Amino acid sequence: MAAIDFxxxxxxxxxxxxxxxxxxxxxxxxxxxxxxxxxxxxVFVFTAIFADFIARYDPLSIDSARALARPSMAHWMGTDxxxxxxxxxxxxGARISLAVGxxxxxxxxxxxxxxxxxxxxxxxxxDLVFQRVSDILQALPLLVLALVMTAALGPSxxxxxxxxxxxxxxxxxxxxxxxxxxLRELPFIEAAKSIGMSEVRIALRHVLPNTLAPLIVxxxxxxxxxxxxxxxxxxxxxxxxxxxxxxxxxxxxxxxEYVRTAPWLVIFPGIAISxxxxxxxxxxDALRDILDPRQRG
Amino acid sequence: MTEILLEVTDLKKHYPVRAGVLxxxxxxxxxxxxxxxxxGAGETLGLVGESGCGKSTVARSVLRLVExxxxxxxxxxxxITHLSKAAxxxxxxxMQIVFQDPFASLNPRMTAGDIVGEPLAVHGLASGKALxxxxxxxxxxxxLRPDQMRNFPHQFSGGQRQRICIARALAxxxxxxxxxxxxxxxxxxIQAQVINLLIDLxxxxxxxxxxxxxDLAVVAHISHRVAVMYLGRIVEIAGKDELFRNPRHPYxxxxxxxxxxxxxxxxxLAPLVDGDVPSPVNPPSGCAFHTRCRFAMDRCKxxxxxxxxxxxxxxxxxxxxxxxxxxxxxxxx
Numbered sequence: 019m020a021a022i023d024f025x026x027x028x029x030x031x032x033x034x035x036x037x038x039x040x041x042x043x044x045x046x047x048x049x050x051x052x053x054x055x056x057x058x059x060x061v062f063v064f065t066a067i068f069a070d071f072i073a074r075y076d077p078l079s080i081d082s083a084r085a086l087a088r089p090s091m092a093h094w095m096g097t098d099x100x101x102x103x104x105x106x107x108x109x110x111g112a113r114i115s116l117a118v119g120x121x122x123x124x125x126x127x128x129x130x131x132x133x134x135x136x137x138x139x140x141x142x143x144x145d146l147v148f149q150r151v152s153d154i155l156q157a158l159p160l161l162v163l164a165l166v167m168t169a170a171l172g173p174s175x176x177x178x179x180x181x182x183x184x185x186x187x188x189x190x191x192x193x194x195x196x197x198x199x200x201l202r203e204l205p206f207i208e209a210a211k212s213i214g215m216s217e218v219r220i221a222l223r224h225v226l227p228n229t230l231a232p233l234i235v236x237x238x239x240x241x242x243x244x245x246x247x248x249x250x251x252x253x254x255x256x257x258x259x260x261x262x263x264x265x266x267x268x269x270x271x272x273x274x275e276y277v278r279t280a281p282w283l284v285i286f287p288g289i290a291i292s293x294x295x296x297x298x299x300x301x302x303d304a305l306r307d308i309l310d311p312r313q314r315g
Numbered sequence: 316m317t318e319i320l321l322e323v324t325d326l327k328k329h330y331p332v333r334a335g336v337l338x339x340x341x342x343x344x345x346x347x348x349x350x351x352x353x354x355g356a357g358e359t360l361g362l363v364g365e366s367g368c369g370k371s372t373v374a375r376s377v378l379r380l381v382e383x384x385x386x387x388x389x390x391x392x393x394x395i396t397h398l399s400k401a402a403x404x405x406x407x408x409x410m411q412i413v414f415q416d417p418f419a420s421l422n423p424r425m426t427a428g429d430i431v432g433e434p435l436a437v438h439g440l441a442s443g444k445a446l447x448x449x450x451x452x453x454x455x456x457x458x459l460r461p462d463q464m465r466n467f468p469h470q471f472s473g474g475q476r477q478r479i480c481i482a483r484a485l486a487x488x489x490x491x492x493x494x495x496x497x498x499x500x501x502x503x504x505i506q507a508q509v510i511n512l513l514i515d516l517x518x519x520x521x522x523x524x525x526x527x528x529x530d531l532a533v534v535a536h537i538s539h540r541v542a543v544m545y546l547g548r549i550v551e552i553a554g555k556d557e558l559f560r561n562p563r564h565p566y567x568x569x570x571x572x573x574x575x576x577x578x579x580x581x582x583x584l585a586p587l588v589d590g591d592v593p594s595p596v597n598p599p600s601g602c603a604f605h606t607r608c609r610f611a612m613d614r615c616k617x618x619x620x621x622x623x624x625x626x627x628x629x630x631x632x633x634x635x636x637x638x639x640x641x642x643x644x645x646x647x648x
Contacts, residue, residue, distance in 0.1 A: 204419045204420075205414040205415075205416060205419045205420035206419065206420050206421055206422045208375075208380055208412070208414070208420075209412065209414065209420055209480075209483065210433075211380055212378050212380060212407060212410075212411060212412050213407060213411075213433065213434045213437055213438075213483075213487070214403070214404045214407035214408070214434075214437060214438065215433075215437050219437070224422050227422075227424040227425075228422070228423065228424055230424075310424075311423065311424060311467035311469065312423060312467070312469045
């Protein structure tokens with residue numbers, strides 16, 4: 019162990035000295051899976067941004083003559099029951115699915131961190147109130163809550179993101195709060211107090227960085243479930259309004275009806291969702307390790 | 316007599332014990348129950364006692380990391396017992412703490428340099444290059460290499476980490492450093508190095524230590540005066556040599572007799588005390604030690620002995636020494 023650590027240590031020193039691209043390459047070599055995850059994420063983001071140039075057909079144009087065509091050279095992933103090109107719809111769907119997935123995870127995660135940190139750090143009645151509200155939110159399934167929210171707010175992209183983010187808050191807040199409770203009893207927090215540091219600074223500088231590991235794992239895991247929640251909402255007519263494609267709706271619309279007769283309608287959106295979640299998880303795991311000094315060797 | 320830096324008067328810290336749905340108070344932990352002592356500038360006061368006797372609570376109360384239930388803490392003549400957080404901030408520079416566990420007392424996500432420099436940054440005393448230079452100097456003072464500033468805590472050994480903690484405590488130029496069992500988590504060989512470092516630093520800077528430990532050899536090495544605590548009270552205070560040569564309280568005698576001797580042929584003394592420390596939830600009436608004391612009399616069950624002068628700055632809280640100023644007990648060593 020000692021010999022390996024020493025080697026890593028030397029290389030790390032070199033990586034620090036050069037910085038920039040050399041450093042990214044260096045980290046990619048050490049975290050091959052994480053680099054793969056980053057590439058997957060980057061490809062999806064790239065397709066989402068340049069969807070208009072990559073897609074070969076208009077994702078919304080209906081052509082009943084070509085309905086339910088098998089995958090072929092003309093339609094790489096076949097067509098759906100309206101004759102729309104599945105490949106083009108998946109390319110365009112990346113926009114909505116990623117916006118919903120990343121947007122709601124980021125929104126719910128940020129608010130969850132703030133709530134969890136305040137709740138765990140201040141404790142007392144603040145904690146009591148936050149925890150009971152969390153209990154109420156968590157007693158209801160994610161989907162039911164999101165359903166009520168979108169029904170109240172009306173279906174549109176920002177509203178869907180908000181509706182999915184709110185049920186996430188208590189989940190994130192619980193994890194952060196539990197970590198904060200454990201951390202604030204540690205001597206380094208007491209040392210910070212004896213220096214005369216303000217409570218806000220202690221919370222941000224000493225407590226928050228030490229809750230990063232579970233937060234990153236939780237966030238990347240939630241990314242997948244938010245994409246699927248959006249699918250369910252869309253299926254019930256409360257998600258992104260028709261006819262704009264999202265992976266979730268493509269999957270849920272065709273799952274029951276066409277899974278035997280036209281399986282490509284189910285397989286390709288399913289692969290897109292799995293790949294995005296897989297990529298996010300790989301990248302998240304690597305990010306957690308890179309940000310943890312103890313894992314750096 | 317040197318100038319008095321820290322004066323603690325009748326310090327008490329009681330924790331409520333709550334139970335049941337209504338969180339009704341069912342008892343009180345008398346963690347610290349009327350402790351008084353003073354500490355001169357440049358002096359080291361050792362505070363010894365068994366686990367759970369309230370040593371650490373005294374330490375944390377002095378720094379106002381826990382709020383004392385009652386009593387008074389005066390630092391440099393100023394009463395800091397009830398100061399608000401903001402008012403206390405300037406005084407924080409005068410008093411710092413070194414903890415027992417060097418693994419938990421450093422933030423694992425900060426570099427050693429950032430940890431040591433943080434007090435200076437927080438008080439706005441230095442920034443940028445000046446901060447770095449001062450941190451480098453602190454590293455040298457505690458026997459670490461300045462190039463180790465970029466390393467993270469997990470890359471240091473236990474002894475080195477404790478040096479980082481000491482450097483952090485030194486950063487603000489304090490007049491009082493509270494050491495809460497700073498060496499009990501370290502190997503014996505490392506203990507000596509850290510203790511000697513603490514002594515050297517005191518000679519250079521002239522600050523005072525409130526040094527808490529349960530290891531009598533360590534306390535004997537570093538302290539000028541020693542206070543012995545039992546169940547939240549100080550039972551005896553004296554100069555180091557006086558205390559070790561002439562312990563007057565039966566508890567101190569038992570404590571000294573229990574120190575192992577590094578000679579297998581030495582005659583083992585019969586243990587002078589047996590049983591366990593009673594619970595601080597319901598401490599015994601009168602003298603807290605009467606349940607385990609060899610010399611306990613009927614009076615001891617009802618009267619609480621005060622800490623009285625017994626000559627030569629030697630103070631004892633025992634009814635056997637009551638008023639006479641002379642021990643009726645034969646010294647055991």
